[in-house]
Amino acid sequence: MTTLFISDLHLDESRPEITHLFLAFLREEARSAEALYILGDLFEAWLGDDDRSPLTDAVRQALRALVTAGVPVSFLRGNRDFLVGTDFAAETGVTLLPDPCVMVLYGEPTLVMHGDLLCTDDLAYQAFRKQVRDPAWQETFLAQPLPARQAFAAQARAASQQRQAGLIAANTLEAITDVNAAAVEDTMQRFGVTRLIHGHTHRPAIHALTAGGHRAHRVVLGDWYEQGSVLRVSSDGYALTAL
Incomplete structure (x- = not known):
């Protein structure tokens, strides 16, 4: 089984092809996942759970269908959709996570964040x-x-x-909007983890670093402006690839 992580889709009516790609992802690959984590900025903007449109209604329905099919979905708010609230969660069945949040992923404590808190130079x-x-x-x-x-x-x-x-x-x-290296190390050390997964910066990569004197990794999810980006994690390891 595989756990999937995505972020920074920035779904918007101006880019219908990305919405279609995301809805297909929910119908297809995500159906066989152990769980799906959305680490913020699913939407380009979210002004409250009462702000409805054909796009957001389609996303609501697709998320509910995935949860009903038995795949748990967790949502961590980003800087564009920090107003996602309990009505959205109740309607879709997603679990809202705090930012930051530590989870045990195949036996390894893992810190998940949207990532904007790490951009301390801004x-x-x-x-x-x-x-x-x-x-x-x-x-x-x-x-x-x-x-x-x-x-x-x-x-x-x-x-x-x-x-x-x-x-x-x-x-x-580039310098101001990227993460601060000291903030990354301090945050990982504070939470006692050697693996961090986040989005926000739109710079997909897997970075090796040292945190608290231990070898560690920081996985940065990609955005969905031109294509999809998915992190697949299993007991055998993880891979960050484009759709």
Whole structure:
């Protein structure tokens, strides 16, 4: 049996081919998996469980079908869909995980994260993250009418794009938006693990490192902008491949 990990699909109406690829993945390969873990940014944006569309309804139905077929699905919120809530979980049958979360994977303690917490050099983003992850802020935001939430999201997206353009012009985007090596080692040592799986950075790779004086590995999941990316883990090892 194999456990599957994916992240950063950024499902959006503007890229229907990726939605079709994901729905086929749920119908086909995922049906024979031991479990599926989605480590954030399944959606390009999520403004509350009441924000429905044909795309999100199709995803809801496909996830429910997979869970009903006997495959447990766990969901860890990302920086784009941190407002996924209990209504979505109840409707789909997925289990919402905290970020970070330690699981025992075929006998090995493994830390799973979305990955944005590791990007500690991006001070502006970390300040924004702290604000929008505050329960009081979320309660106030979700109490607003959906059009107001949509307007806020559009404004935040425009500001983010402008900031990225500035980082590109200054040739600092790659360094600031990647993980901080010391933060990775400190986090793995704090949780007592030698294997970390995360997404967010869109830089798929398997990195060897040292954490707490022990040999360790950091697996970075790929995004689904142009193709799928899946980590398959079994008792025999793991492989990160494109679909």
